[in-house]
Amino acid sequence: MTMNDPLQATVDALASGQRFLIAAHEGPDGDAMSSTLALTNALREMGKDVVAYNVDGVPDKFCFLPGADTVVSEIAASEHFDVIVILDAGELRRARLDARNLCTTLINIDHHPFSEDFGDIYLVDDKCSATAAMLYRVLMACDYTISTEVALCIYTGILSDTGSFRYSSADPEAFAVAGEMVALGVDPWMVAGGLYESQEVERLQLLGMSLNTLRVSDCRQYAAMTVTQQMLDELGIGPDMADSFVNYPRSIHGVEVALFFRELDQNSYKLGMRSKGTVDVGALARELGGGGHHNAAGAVLHGTLDEVHTQVFERLGAFSAAQ
Numbered sequence: 001m002t003m004n005d006p007l008q009a010t011v012d013a014l015a016s017g018q019r020f021l022i023a024a025h026e027g028p029d030g031d032a033m034s035s036t037l038a039l040t041n042a043l044r045e046m047g048k049d050v051v052a053y054n055v056d057g058v059p060d061k062f063c064f065l066p067g068a069d070t071v072v073s074e075i076a077a078s079e080h081f082d083v084i085v086i087l088d089a090g091e092l093r094r095a096r097l098d099a100r101n102l103c104t105t106l107i108n109i110d111h112h113p114f115s116e117d118f119g120d121i122y123l124v125d126d127k128c129s130a131t132a133a134m135l136y137r138v139l140m141a142c143d144y145t146i147s148t149e150v151a152l153c154i155y156t157g158i159l160s161d162t163g164s165f166r167y168s169s170a171d172p173e174a175f176a177v178a179g180e181m182v183a184l185g186v187d188p189w190m191v192a193g194g195l196y197e198s199q200e201v202e203r204l205q206l207l208g209m210s211l212n213t214l215r216v217s218d219c220r221q222y223a224a225m226t227v228t229q230q231m232l233d234e235l236g237i238g239p240d241m242a243d244s245f246v247n248y249p250r251s252i253h254g255v256e257v258a259l260f261f262r263e264l265d266q267n268s269y270k271l272g273m274r275s276k277g278t279v280d281v282g283a284l285a286r287e288l289g290g291g292g293h294h295n296a297a298g299a300v301l302h303g304t305l306d307e308v309h310t311q312v313f314e315r316l317g318a319f320s321a322a323q
Contacts, residue, residue, distance in 0.1 A: 006123040011141045013105050013121060014043065017082035021075065021102065023053040024087040024131075025094040029243070030160020030195065032088040033062045035109075035131040038153035039085060041067050042139055045147060051075070055096035059240040064194040065156060066149035075102065084119075085109060088131040090291050092118040109134055113282055113293060126293075129174035132157025136177050148185040155181035156191050163247075164192075168277060168295060203241045206231060210245055215309065216252070222316050223249035224259035224309060250274045257281060257316060261308060264300065269308050272298045284315060 014020075022040045024032035033054070040052040044067075052071045062068060075097065084103040086095050090112040099106055099119070106119030111128040128134050132154045139146060146154070158178050162170040165178075182188060206227065213226040227242045235241075239262055250258030257279050260272040271288070273281040275295045282297040290299025301308040 006121050007138065007141055009121045010107055010109070010123050010138055013083050013107060014046075014048075014138070014142060017105065018049060019080075019082045020048055020050045021053055021079075021081045021084045021097075021099075022050060022087065023084065023089075023095045023097055023099070025089040026055050026096050027240070028054050028056060028059065028062075030062065031130045031132055031157045033058060033068075034065060034153045034157030034160065035087045035135055036071070037065045037067045038132060038135050038150050038157065039087065039138075040070070041147070041153065042135075042144055042150045045150070046142075046144065051081070053097065056240075059243070060200075061195055061198065061243075062156075064190075065153055067153075077101075080104075083107060086119070087135075088112070089116075090114075091116045109138070112291065114286065114291060127171075129169040129171055130158045130161035132161070133173060133177050146181075146184060151181040151184040151186050152191070155186045155188075156195070159191060160195065169293075200237075200241070202235045202237045206235055206237065206241050207245065207248075210242065211248065214249060216249075216255070217313050217316075219317070220254045221256045222259065222313060223252050223255045223257075224261060224312075225249050226261040226263070226305060228263045228305075229265070246272045246274050250276070259312060261305065263305070267302055267304060269301050269303075269305065270298065271301055271308070271312065272296075279316070287315070288312075 020043055022036050024036045036052050040050050043050045053075055054071055055073055057073045058068045058071050079102055081103040083105045084099045085107045087109050089095050107121040108119050109123045111125055111131050113126040115124045136154055155178055158174050162174050209231045210225045210227050216223045225245055246258050246260035256276050258274045262270045264270055275281045280294045282292045282294050285292050285297035285299045288299035292298055
């Protein structure tokens with residue numbers, strides 16, 4: 001249900017509610033996890049009772065975020081909350097939570113194009129750099145004084161979703177909010193160290209295996225890498241270790257679209273796509289049953305690895321020609 005003034009409706013719901021559940025999409029990235037903890041910490045500082053939830057828990061590289069140790073991955077069906085806020089999800093199903101039956105008020109805060117209009121309040125701006133930046137707007141409208149802990153979460157969310165300010169989403173608001181968070185005490189080097197300078201050796205071993213799968217299209221405009229379940233099993237690690245591998249084929253000179261395939265099970269692959277701007281991979285992902293932004297999107301595909309590779313390369317060629 002779309003509200004005439006969703007920002008004010010969100011502020012009112014946060015003010016009047018006492019018991020909250022804050023959730024984001026499964027397989028949380030930096031924006032999803034940071035946004036979850038930014039809002040969780042802020043509401044707790046306001047004296048609210050808050051549960052932070054993610055079905056997949058907190059990836060190791062985000063454990064430095066304040067409140068990460070309080071995130072739960074299970075919610076009893078008997079629980080009830082005044083307000084549930086779903087962040088950065090695009091679709092309610094991606095939160096893996098029976099949210100409608102667990103709360104009085106359901107809020108969707110997101111920045112994905114075509115984000116599902118679920119629940120009671122729909123606060124979506126697909127021009128915003130990150131959900132964390134949207135939460136900054138919400139907290140400012142609440143007259144909340146941002147603490148260092150919340151500033152750290154907001155900064156990390158914006159840094160993550162703008163590719164360290166390398167992506168086209170890095171707009172003036174993103175730089176302004178990030179700068180304000182630094183002024184409030186956030187240490188950029190500490191965040192960068194947590195995100196990029198503390199890799200496990202197994203992740204680099206996995207990267208080596210995945211780079212050996214590199215495949216470039218005949219036109220040299222598309223490139224793909226793959227991680228199989230066998231690779232993960234051999235190293236004894238989880239799929240979160242492959243986070244951001246898609247950026248490697250994206251860095252190849254002449255490549256316009258990077259693809260990353262991760263095996264989910266036999267004949268099922270999760271596809272991540274990154275574009276340098278000339279191809280709208282969000283539109284392509286929606287055709288494939290997924291979703292996302294112009295430059296970053298994904299979907300789940302079924303078939304053998306060769307079949308899904310061929311399908312996506314062919315669709316990319318046809319899709320690009322039609323744009």
